[in-house]
Amino acid sequence: MNARSSVDMSVAHWQAVCRLEELPVLGARRWLQGPEPIAVFRNAQDQVFALADRCPHKGGPLSQGIVFGDRVACPLHNWTIGLSDGCADAPDEGCTTAYRTRVVDGVVMIEVSDTV
Numbered sequence: 001m002n003a004r005s006s007v008d009m010s011v012a013h014w015q016a017v018c019r020l021e022e023l024p025v026l027g028a029r030r031w032l033q034g035p036e037p038i039a040v041f042r043n044a045q046d047q048v049f050a051l052a053d054r055c056p057h058k059g060g061p062l063s064q065g066i067v068f069g070d071r072v073a074c075p076l077h078n079w080t081i082g083l084s085d086g087c088a089d090a091p092d093e094g095c096t097t098a099y100r101t102r103v104v105d106g107v108v109m110i111e112v113s114d115t116v
């Protein structure tokens with residue numbers, strides 16, 4: 001192995017966040033037990049999304065933004081961020097970390113990584 005090559009030493013696992021009914025429709029909860037503060041969103045179609053709670057513009061708290069469709073409007077300067085990919089709508093540029101989510105037996109879960 002080349003000594004300069006990097007090896008991904010992270011292990012992903014699913015972490016329970018809350019029950020779906022504890023997540024407000026068109027709202028978010030801030031989850032602080034992961035590698036960084038994570039905003040967990042629920043839209044009008046009961047889809048659940050998770051993004052790092054940090055806008056790609058200047059770090060605004062996306063968990064305090066307005067959810068519409070599959071997007072959230074940042075509360076600081078109104079950039080629109082995709083809930084699926086964490087990326088700003090053009091002409092704005094930049095992305096925040098998006099986490100995979102699932103709902104199992106009414107429990108909202110997000111996939112986080114631990115570095116080992």
Ligand code: FES
Nearest residue numbers: 055058060074077
């Ligand atoms: S910090 Fe989010 S739009 Fe500026």
